[in-house]
Amino acid sequence: xxxxxxxxxxxxxxxxxxxxxxxxxxxxxxxxxxxxxxxxxxxxxxxxxxxxxxxxxxxxxxxxxxxxxxxxxxxxxxxxxxxxxxxxxxxxxxxxxxxxxxxxxxxxxxxxxxxxxxxxxxxxxxxxxxxxxxxxxxxxxxxxxxxxxxxxxxxxxxxxxxxxxxxxxxxxxxxxxxxxxxxxxxxxxxxxxxxxxxxxxxxxxxxxxxxxxxxxxxxxxxxxxxxxxxxxxxxxxxxxxxxxxxxxxx
Amino acid sequence: xxxxxxxxxxxxxxxxxxxxxxxxxxxxxxxxxxxxxxxxxxxxxxxxxxxxxxxxxxxxxxxxxxxxxxxxxxxxxxxxxxxxxxxxxxxxxxxxxxxxxxxxxxxxxxxxxxxxxxxxxxxxxxxxxxxxxxxxxxxxxxxxxxxxxxxxxxxxxxxxxxxxxxxxxxxxxxxxxxxxxxxxxxxxxxxx
Numbered sequence: 001x002x003x004x005x006x007x008x009x010x011x012x013x014x015x016x017x018x019x020x021x022x023x024x025x026x027x028x029x030x031x032x033x034x035x036x037x038x039x040x041x042x043x044x045x046x047x048x049x050x051x052x053x054x055x056x057x058x059x060x061x062x063x064x065x066x067x068x069x070x071x072x073x074x075x076x077x078x079x080x081x082x083x084x085x086x087x088x089x090x091x092x093x094x095x096x097x098x099x100x101x102x103x104x105x106x107x108x109x110x111x112x113x114x115x116x117x118x119x120x121x122x123x124x125x126x127x128x129x130x131x132x133x134x135x136x137x138x139x140x141x142x143x144x145x146x147x148x149x150x151x152x153x154x155x156x157x158x159x160x161x162x163x164x165x166x167x168x169x170x171x172x173x174x175x176x177x178x179x180x181x182x183x184x185x186x187x188x189x190x191x192x193x194x195x196x197x198x199x200x201x202x203x204x205x206x207x208x209x210x211x212x213x214x215x216x217x218x219x220x221x222x223x224x225x226x227x228x229x230x231x232x233x234x235x236x237x238x239x240x241x242x243x244x245x246x247x248x249x250x
Numbered sequence: 251x252x253x254x255x256x257x258x259x260x261x262x263x264x265x266x267x268x269x270x271x272x273x274x275x276x277x278x279x280x281x282x283x284x285x286x287x288x289x290x291x292x293x294x295x296x297x298x299x300x301x302x303x304x305x306x307x308x309x310x311x312x313x314x315x316x317x318x319x320x321x322x323x324x325x326x327x328x329x330x331x332x333x334x335x336x337x338x339x340x341x342x343x344x345x346x347x348x349x350x351x352x353x354x355x356x357x358x359x360x361x362x363x364x365x366x367x368x369x370x371x372x373x374x375x376x377x378x379x380x381x382x383x384x385x386x387x388x389x390x391x392x393x394x395x396x397x398x399x400x401x402x403x404x405x406x407x408x409x410x411x412x413x414x415x416x417x418x419x420x421x422x423x424x425x426x427x428x429x430x431x432x433x434x435x436x437x438x439x440x441x442x
Binding site: 098122 | 263264267268270271296297298358359360361362363364365366367384386388390404405424426427428429432433
């Protein structure tokens with residue numbers, strides 16, 4: 001049986017792992033290569049690396065740390081942040097990333113999704129969506145949560161799938177860094193509207209939050225950062241707990 | 251020397267990284283002489299069957315692969331290209347295995363992506379791996395079951411997760427992305 005995926009996320013700032021609350025107040029959380037290796041050994045199913053300052057500072061993703069990570073781990077990993085052209089995408093794949101995550105660049109130019117999918121396959125393209133509940137709708141934000149867009153989360157997820165996205169990484173900005181639990185309602189709404197996998201993100205605080213997102217929504221992966229970086233949840237304990245709830249876990 | 255086949259659909263870097271972490275050196279090559287001289291050949295692949303097969307044929311690499319006598323390991327698209335035929339691009343394969351490669355019917359999310367367990371395993375590749383080890387899969391097409399099937403996985407329907415015939419071994423999943431379990435399988439192949 002296909003397993004639900006536990007996915008630690010490493011936000012990268014100048015080559016270091018950082019973690020903030022609601023996208024701000026960044027705190028240093030360690031060396032990405034060492035952390036990646038530790039998570040792999042503890043049983044992480046995949047890893048996601050997001051260079052969170054990339055887009056608005058217009059830097060390109062540092063392919064050096066991508067190669068270092070690729071040499072150090074042998075589980076799939078996704079890299080996002082600053083991938084705004086097919087050429088950059090090719091460099092990051094070449095450096096050893098299995099998937100690319102695109103966010104603001106896809107909103108500005110949805111053809112980028114199709115172009116990367118045509119070249120490297122849809123399984124390579126994760127579209128990351130940052131969403132917040134504003135005036136009764138789940139709105140999509142770009143530029144690391146700074147800029148509102150015209151899209152609702154469900155409509156943008158559908159459009160991204162049409163363009164050739166292979167997966168949606170859905171982050172609830174309300175939940176991000178707060179540890180109050182995943183936003184179940186929007187996660188299920190998006191997952192029900194599309195035929196590609198959804199990774200839920202934002203708000204994981206307790207093992208019960210992971211159990212809820214896997215039993216109450218169609219998300220096939222759950223992503224978290226701070227609970228893993230700062231040690232409040234250990235991955236082996238989390239997986240044992242989810243297995244005890246009869247959730248299909250590696 | 252271990253040779254990793256170089257072609258237009260390779261995930262060669264990941265395979266090379268995995269071999270290096272096991273302490274093995276390998277070359278990435280499309281030179282027939284180097285491939286024939288290697289102790290083991292790995293035939294990786296991430297991409298589209300028709301385009302990949304056209305590339306191999308244009309360089310007669312399909313004939314080189316068919317004639318190899320040392321242990322060969324096909325991975326993912328590499329496995330599918332070793333089969334008789336693929337529905338993807340209506341592509342004639344190299345034909346080591348008489349299995350057909352078909353698109354998953356509707357039912358669950360496609361591609362089949364993530365960790366899934368094997369069933370009905372047999373043979374040298376699965377030494378020390380138990381009967382239901384989890385491996386990482388990413389694929390939209392699958393190989394049917396047949397006499398060469400040495401492991402199956404169930405997703406929408408049961409399909410061939412691994413094949414073996416003579417010196418040819420093939421796996422649908424990615425051992426190079428399957429953590430310690432994947433490394434153990436690669437080591438089993440390298441120990442042949």
